[in-house]
Amino acid sequence: MTRKEVFDLGDQAPTVANAFQLFYYSLAWGLGTRAPRLHQRLDGLAAHQEKAGELLVTAWTLVRDGASTGEAYGTLTTNQGAGRIPWFGPAFSTKFLYFAQGSTAHPRHVILDQVVSKNLRADAWPQAPTAG
DSSP states (O other): OOHHHHHHHHTSOOOHHHHHHHHHHHHHHHHTTTOTTHHHHHHHHHHTHHHHHHHHHHHHHHHHTTOOHHHHHHHHBOTTSOBSBTTBOHHHHHHHHHHHTTTTSOOOOOOOSHHHHHHHHHHTOTTOOSOO
């Protein structure tokens, strides 16, 4: 799964079917070959398909419409940092929003996960969280 393949999906119309496809591709790209806790993530999605579809389409539409990063992120994540879709937490939400921008948009939504945070900590963000 290449970054370009996932970005190309982000160029599609934000429908429920396309949102699930973008979700799956983002998940595959983000988890890599190790795919930790993949079955819990897919089970959580399966148990809340209707809600998840609505949230993903809403977040993707907000990205497309130029809404603030906070508003789009808040669609997928609570103020306490929990994912609104089970097993789809804050770090993964940033991946979905990143790819929802598509391949031609000027990037406004960036990935902030444990790897990025640790790399920023050394040089630019000493207080960066290293987990959760």
